[in-house]
Amino acid sequence: MRSSKSVRRIVAGAGLAAALALGGSPAARASDHLDTPSVIADPRADIGDIFAWTSPDGQQLNLVMTIVGHSFSDKHQYRFHIDSGPRFGETKATTSITCGFAGAETRCEAGQTDSLRGDASRPAGLEGRNRRFRVFAGLRDDPFFNNVRGTRDAYNVAADAIKQGAAVDAAGCPGFEAATSRTILERWRMTEGGPAKNLLAGWTPASLVISVDLDVVNRGGGMLAVWADTTVGGQRIDRMGRPLTGNALLATLGPGEVSDDLKERYNRATPATSDTFIPEIEKSLGLYDGLDGRCGDQLLADPSGPPPSTSRYLPMAILLADDRLWINTKSSRCTQFFAVELAELAGRSALRGDCGGRTPNHDAVDVYRSLLVNGAASGVDDGVDRDDREHSLEAFPFLAPPAPAPAPAP
Structure with missing residues (x-):
């Protein structure tokens, strides 16, 4: 985690009570639906989601990267970064798994330990020369579900x-009336006034699926922090760790040009160089905290006041700016998104036996937003609780195959 010196610097420079203006682009048909122009223009570099969890036998780390385009590019590199350390917040070593494509040939390297070349598009995938990792690359059903x-x-x-005058407190939390909060939460659970619909039903992204032996990636310790990126000629195009951080917490209601600029710069940064985005994330955290009509009940929020502390959302902003999925590989039980963070930072000791990470079956969006709105792992939902297809945590390549094309009408 960042040093106390860094935290003091951020507190001193953060302006937290900026005005919010309505804006943003319309939803695109992709998991990360509010992406930047450069990413949208290059769908084969556009990361929809990443998933990471320990295998049920406790021997492998399973990784998935979905790409919004329906194919991979021979000009791009697709990379997982796996940082490892002895405990949450402290990583000492990094292993990268990098894949590229040349026609039908997949080429991947797992650090200095193993590599492979060949056709990885069959469901069984392709095993490395040293049998330390397995890779699948092809179309699968998108496991992300979101209204x-x-x-x-x-x-x-x-x-x-x-815009109509709801007061925003010194920490950036709007004081919505009870009726307004009820409407917000009700609209969240509906689609165009009717039952909630998964925008991504039937979506089949190009999917990079990897299962790698844990001792290849845990050189620094059994606590892992995972993120992924896509690059072209050494230039980073897109990156992702947790769902929504890059796209939902930078100028959430701000004008499109402001949001696009922040996200472009965010994609070029790394978790280690993302401190600069903490003040912007704080502003969005204030907005989320107020959506239930209560300020100060967000996870890690400083409840001191009145008047409210202007650094109320700083601890959460620091955590989210370091945008990595945390996995406790001492556990092969993976039932709760954000489990590592909740166990270590919120004292929820019952989750110390959960690997955390993110599996294809986690309702990660509802957990994430609930933590930001009411500080719990549930209570705020978008009305879509599961994917339309069944995905496996055990059987490689984990994601369901694309749904069969509908039969032609007679």
Whole structure:
């Protein structure tokens, strides 16, 4: 984690009570639906999601990267970064798994330990020369599920209330009336006034799936922090760790040009160089905290006041700016998204036996937003609780195959 010197510097420079203005682009048909122009223009470099969890036998780390384009590019590199250390917040070593493509040939390297070349598009994938990792690369069903339109409707209600004069406190939390908060949460659970729909139902992204022996990636210790990126000629195009951080917490209701600029710079940064985004993340955390009509109940929020502390959201902003998925590889039980963070930072000791990470079956969006709105792992939902297809945590390549094409009408 960042040093106390860094934290003091951030506190001194953060301006937390900036005005929020309605904006943003319409939802695109992709998991990360509010991406930057350069990423949208290059769908084969556009990371939809990443997933990481320990195998049920406790021997492998399983990794998935979905790419919004329906194919991989021979000009791009697709890379997982696996940082390892003895405990949460302290990583000492990094192993990268990098893949590239040349026609039908997949080429991957797992650090200095193993490599492979060949056709990895069959469901069984392709095993490394030293048998230390296995790779699949091809179309699969997208395991991410999200009521994108309901989310946008909820944002619109919040933005309208702010424009109409809802007070924003010194920490950046809007004081919505009870009726407004009820409307926000109701709209979140609906799609265009009706039952919630998964925008991504039937979406089949190009999927890079890897299962790697733990001792290849845990040189620094059994606590892992995972993120991924895509690059072209050494230039980073997109990156991702946790879901939504890069796209939902930078100028959440801000004008499109402001949001796009922040996200472009965010994609070029790394978790280690993301301190500069903490003040912007704080602003968005204030917005989320107020959506239930209560300020100060967000996870890690400083409840001191009145008046409210202007650094109320700093601890959470620091955590989220370091945008990596944390996995406790001492456990092969992976049932709760954000389990490592909740166990270490919120004292939820019952989760110390959970690997955390993110599996294809986690309802990660609802957990994430609930933590930001009410400080719990549930209570805020978008009305979509599971994917349309069944995904496996055990059987490689984990993600369900694409749904069969519908039969032609007679």
